[in-house]
Amino acid sequence: MELSRRALLSSVGTAGTVAVAGCLDFAAGEGPQGPSGEIDELRCSDDSFRRLDQRFPEEGATYVTAYTPDEVRFELALQGAEKTYGSDLRVVLRCLDQDVDVEIASDEHIAIQRRTAAGWQDVRGTTDGSEATYPDDTKTVGSGGGYTWSLTLREEPVADTLSTVDLEVCPALGVGTHRFVYWGLPGDVAIGRQFEIIG
Template sequence: MELSRRDLLASVGTAGTLGVSGCLDFAAGEGPQGPSGDIDDLQCEEEGFRRLDQRFSEEGMSYVSAYTAEDVRFELAAQGTEKTYGSDLRVVLRCLDQGVDVEIASSDHLAIQRETASGWRDVRGTTDGSAVTYPDETKTVGSGGGYTWSITLREESVADTLSTADLTVCPELGIGQHRFVYWGLPGETAIGRQFELIG
């Protein structure tokens, strides 16, 4: 049985070691249909589409596996830097420090972006031109606490990553550099992991 992201989050209280068997980067039968390689920007011809804005600064962005936000260390771990269309992107955020309790934003505070010549662009957007809001609730975590995400790299699953809005992916996913970013750490800092969609 394949769990949705929401089902997985409901079953995981804190992030920990994620055990998996077999190969995560399985062939999906059909490949990505979106633009491939180096592109100038993401273009969507769907009427009413509004791409999600970037809610964090590049200056505050970190790709290191262990990152300190307001004196508390966090780790963002992802399995594999090369992914195939239809495989699972599995990411774990956890607090590394003992004896701390720190508030982080909801698991919806994430971005899935494609690298372009014009900068990083979220692949998701609203279908009716509306802006989005993110959940206000926070989560208090201590050592080992955090979130686990499992997102199938297909348009429907990538779009289903924000509980407060009906999103779509436009254009379709394509071969190229992408990144997963969580921007809910203390001090409005962001931590991310890059991956390449290879086919």
């Protein structure tokens, strides 16, 4: 797989470390070009664009700690809740329980969403109208195990977060409330954290 086509690449040690790729230099002073503030919904002018569906239940999607059906605790930590366009979003998922082995889905089972009046909507979508598929890979983790994501908040790196299909961000990222959700825990349990793009 080409390094330039993915932002999420490798798992290392007990917590997967995800490399950032596809970053483009941007002119000094360039900020978010998308809609700002409270918006009705995300709209894309490209008729072939198909926004990614939400594949997890809303309940628990913004909790700091989540429990699997077997009562195994996971935590999602976010480094800084206020971000500027072009800065790095660092997120860490880890298992909090001792003496457990839990199978979780790949690190690509994530959503990057914007809050709108119509609800949470993924900022990403397919470019040809097709439905996205996700890798079947799994990982067994114990205490302290999980994933680490480091994602540059620009359109190309955010789009390059799924290896199975080409995605785009449409419209462009804008100032407003967003969230990062991992939905690969057992029992379709999701865990997420909100963050603000402030300029």
